Structure formats: structure tokens, C-alpha cells
Amino acid sequence: MPHERTRVAIIGAGPSGLLLAWALRQSGIDSIVVENRSRDYVLGRIRAGVLEQGSVETLTRLGLGDRLAREGLVHDGIYLQWGGERQHIDFAELIGRTVTVYGQQEVVKDLMAAHDAAGSTVYYDSADVAVHGVETTSPRVTFTHEGEAHDITADFIVGADGFHGICRSAIPASELALYDRTYPYAWLGILADVAPSTDELIYALHEDGFAMHSMRSPHVSRLYLQVDPAEKIEAWSDERIWEALQVRLGVDGWNLTEGPITEKSITPMRSFVASRMDYKNLFLVGDAGHIVPPTGAKGLNSAITDVTLLAAGLIDHYAGDDTRLAGYGAASLGNQWRVQQFSQWMTELLHRDTTDLQSADFNYRSQRGRLDYVSRSAHAQRALAEQYTGLGF
Numbered sequence: 449m450p451h452e453r454t455r456v457a458i459i460g461a462g463p464s465g466l467l468l469a470w471a472l473r474q475s476g477i478d479s480i481v482v483e484n485r486s487r488d489y490v491l492g493r494i495r496a497g498v499l500e501q502g503s504v505e506t507l508t509r510l511g512l513g514d515r516l517a518r519e520g521l522v523h524d525g526i527y528l529q530w531g532g533e534r535q536h537i538d539f540a541e542l543i544g545r546t547v548t549v550y551g552q553q554e555v556v557k558d559l560m561a562a563h564d565a566a567g568s569t570v571y572y573d574s575a576d577v578a579v580h581g582v583e584t585t586s587p588r589v590t591f592t593h594e595g596e597a598h599d600i601t602a603d604f605i606v607g608a609d610g611f612h613g614i615c616r617s618a619i620p621a622s623e624l625a626l627y628d629r630t631y632p633y634a635w636l637g638i639l640a641d642v643a644p645s646t647d648e649l650i651y652a653l654h655e656d657g658f659a660m661h662s663m664r665s666p667h668v669s670r671l672y673l674q675v676d677p678a679e680k681i682e683a684w685s686d687e688r689i690w691e692a693l694q695v696r697l698g699v700d701g702w703n704l705t706e707g708p709i710t711e712k713s714i715t716p717m718r719s720f721v722a723s724r725m726d727y728k729n730l731f732l733v734g735d736a737g738h739i740v741p742p743t744g745a746k747g748l749n750s751a752i753t754d755v756t757l758l759a760a761g762l763i764d765h766y767a768g769d770d771t772r773l774a775g776y777g778a779a780s781l782g783n784q785w786r787v788q789q790f791s792q793w794m795t796e797l798l799h800r801d802t803t804d805l806q807s808a809d810f811n812y813r814s815q816r817g818r819l820d821y822v823s824r825s826a827h828a829q830r831a832l833a834e835q836y837t838g839l840g841f
């Protein structure tokens with residue numbers, strides 16, 4: 449059985465795991481990444497699309513910014529829409545910050561290319577991944593790869609293995625509280641081979657439910673519809689999807705151009721936070737420790753924040769200073785609760801909740817009142833702009 453030794457064993461080759469391995473490598477700290485899915489599967493997962501300005505700066509600082517600078521679409525703001533009216537919120541004018549539309553898949557592709565060129569060790573298609581002895585100074589990871597059993601001993605184990613991963617459960621239940629809520633709606637997302645009908649993202653509250661128009665490139669549109677979490681994707685023909693998008697996104701004098709749908713799926717929405725991001729020599733980053741509903745575009749960005757904080761802590765540790773590593777959990781959670789309240793606010797601002805019929809109509813009108821307030825108050829717009837583009841504390 450191959451016995452390997454590394455400083456940091458990372459479980460999961462999503463954006464969190466690959467970025468952490470890359471940040472450590474840039475500072476001369478070796479790591480090994482263990483992923484249970486295939487490389488193609490990881491690359492093919494269509495998820496987030498918006499990078500905060502701080503995330504762009506982080507990727508650029510780590511030497512991952514070339515294609516991002518060429519192909520990323522810099523957006524000065526977003527549109528909010530309700531009651532048939534669309535209002536532009538101009539982040540650049542309000543606070544001098546922007547966001548960049550660049551798919552999570554592209555970030556992962558850039559990371560894979562960087563690791564390939566550098567010769568990093570990433571085991572894809574690993575089976576029976578297990579972590580052992582996280583409370584000791586020599587924790588281990590075991591797994592099977594290409595029929596061979598592997599055993600890695602490390603100084604630290606990092607759970608970058610997403611919400612359904614195994615690392616969070618290596619923390620004793622008595623040491624961990626889980627805070628979560630589910631929402632009575634889900635997102636049906638499509639990719640379509642058609643030029644976006646808008647220059648910046650449109651977030652719309654409609655009586656029939658939320659809709660959003662995003663994009664991936666000048667030729668590919670990404671659109672979302674609020675649906676019931678129990679809906680089956682088979683019930684949504686391409687015609688039905690476009691029809692709903694036309695109704696919910698429609699405003700006078702504007703046209704939504706339709707095109708061939710190349711991907712469609714339904715994603716449930718939940719908020720979830722684990723009460724700790726570290727336990728002895730185990731650290732959690734990204735979705736392994738927390739999930740947000742996607743409305744504020746924060747999932748990928750908070751994963752990047754975690755990685756930035758943890759990489760700094762580990763780099764300091766190997767330079768003889770444990771202050772930042774000891775503060776990682778508190779720093780990550782502090783950021784996360786700011787992110788959670790914003791994601792919850794954006795979600796509840798823009799989705800139609802009809803579960804309680806008695807208050808549904810009241811709530812809808814109150815939501816429109818809130819949007820009307822945001823549209824009139826420069827203070828409210830600045831608060832939105834600051835949080836959407838990333839606080840960068």
C-alpha cells in the first residue's frame with residue numbers, strides 16, 4: 449500500500465480544494481488533493497457565475513487572472529425589477545466597486561490547468577475516502593485509487609468536500625451545532641445558446657415568482673426561475689420555461705431573445721452553517737461548512753474567502769506564527785454570518801412565498817414596498833452594493 453506524507457491533505461477538488469492547494473503551493477507548502485469524482489464530472493458541474501471584486505483580486509494575486517481578465521465580464525451593477533419596472537443599481541457609481549461574471553467552471557478549469565502545469569498531486573476518482581485521527585498531530589486519509597489502497601499522513605486535514613462530504617462528521621457531534629433553514633422554493637436554471645438580452649444581471653420579483661437573467665459569455669445566457677421544490681424537471685419543457693421567463697422578466701419596450709437550451713436543472717435552496725470550521729487538526733472550507741441560497745451570488749465567493757483566510761493561517765504556521773491559524777474558525781464564521789444575512793435578505797426580498805395563504809398577498813405587497821424603498825434611497829442602494837460586491841473586511 450503506498451504510504452505518502454504531505455503537510456496538508458485536502459479532501460475535495462472543487463473550487464475550495466483546488467484553490468487552497470494552489471495558494472499553499474505558491475508559498476512552498478506541499479499538499480495532496482483527494483477527490484471522489486472524475487475530473488470531467490468536476491469540470492462539468494454548472495454552478496455559480498458571479499465573482500466579487502475581492503475574489504477577482506485574490507485569483508489575480510495568485511497568478512490565476514489571465515483568462516479571467518480577458519474573458520470575465522465586468523459588471524458595474526445589477527437591475528432590480530418589480531411591478532413591470534426595472535431599476536439599475538450602479539455599484540461603480542455608488543461605491544466604486546464592480547463584480548465580474550465568470551463561471552465557476554472557468555475558475556475550476558484555470559485551477560486544473562495551473563495544477564497540471566505545476567505537477568500537483570490530485571487523485572480524482574478516489575473511492576472509500578476516509579479521514580482518521582484528526583485530533584492527533586499526524587492525521588491520515590485513506591482511499592482507493594485505480595484499485596490500489598492509499599494511506600496519506602499529514603500535519604493537517606482540510607475538508608473542502610462540499611455539503612455532502614465526509615469531513616464535517618469527523619467533528620464529534622457533541623462539539624458541533626448545525627444551524628439551517630430550508631425555503632419553500634427552488635431554482636430551475638437553464639443555459640441557452642443565445643446572446644444575453646441584457647448588459648447586466650436582472651433580478652425580478654413577479655407575482656408568479658422570482659426570475660433572473662444572467663449570462664456566461666457574449667453568446668451564452670444563464671436564466672433562473674423560482675419553482676416549487678417538489679417540481680420535476682421533466683414537467684418543464686423548453687417552451688414552458690421560455691414562456692414563464694417572458695412573463696416574469698417582461699417590461700414594456702424590452703425583448704427577451706430565446707435560443708436553444710443546452711442544460712436545465714432544479715436546485716433546492718437552503719441556508720446552513722456549522723458552528724465550527726475547525727476541530728484540532730481538521731479545518732473546513734467552503735460548502736463543507738456552510739451553504740447559502742444562491743440569490744446573493746455568495747456561495748463561491750465565501751469559499752474563496754475561507755481559502756484566503758486558511759491559506760494565510762497555514763502559511764504563518766509554517767513560518768512559526770499560529771495566531772491567524774488559531775483565529776481561522778472565528779474569522780470564517782464572522783464573515784459567513786454577514787454573508788448569510790445578506791443572502792437571506794436578497795432571497796426573501798425577491799421570492800414569492802405562498803405557503804401561508806393568509807399572509808401571502810400582504811407579504812408580496814410588502815416586498816414591493818421594500819424594493820420601492822431601495823429604489824428611492826441612496827443609502828439602501830449603497831448597503832446593497834457594498835454587500836453584493838463583497839465587504840472585504
Ligand code: FAD
Binds near residue numbers: 460482734
Ligand atoms: P464543492 O464545489 O461542492 O466541491 C466539493 C468537492 O468535494 C466536490 O468536487 C465533491 O465531488 C468532492 N467530494 C465530496 N465528497 C467527497 C468525498 N467523500 N471524498 C472526496 N471528495 C469528495 N453559488 C453561487 O454563488 N451562485 C450559484 O448560482 C450557485 N449555484 C449552485 C448550484 C448548485 C447545484 C450547487 C450545489 C451550488 C451552487 N452554488 C452557487 C454554490 C457554489 O457553487 C458553491 O458554494 C461552491 O461550489 C463551493 O465550493 P466548494 O469547493 O466548497 O464545494
Ligand code: DHB
Binds near residue numbers: 495496662742745
Ligand atoms: C448567477 C447565479 C447566482 O446565484 C446569482 O445571484 C447571480 C448569477 C449565475 O449563475 O450566473
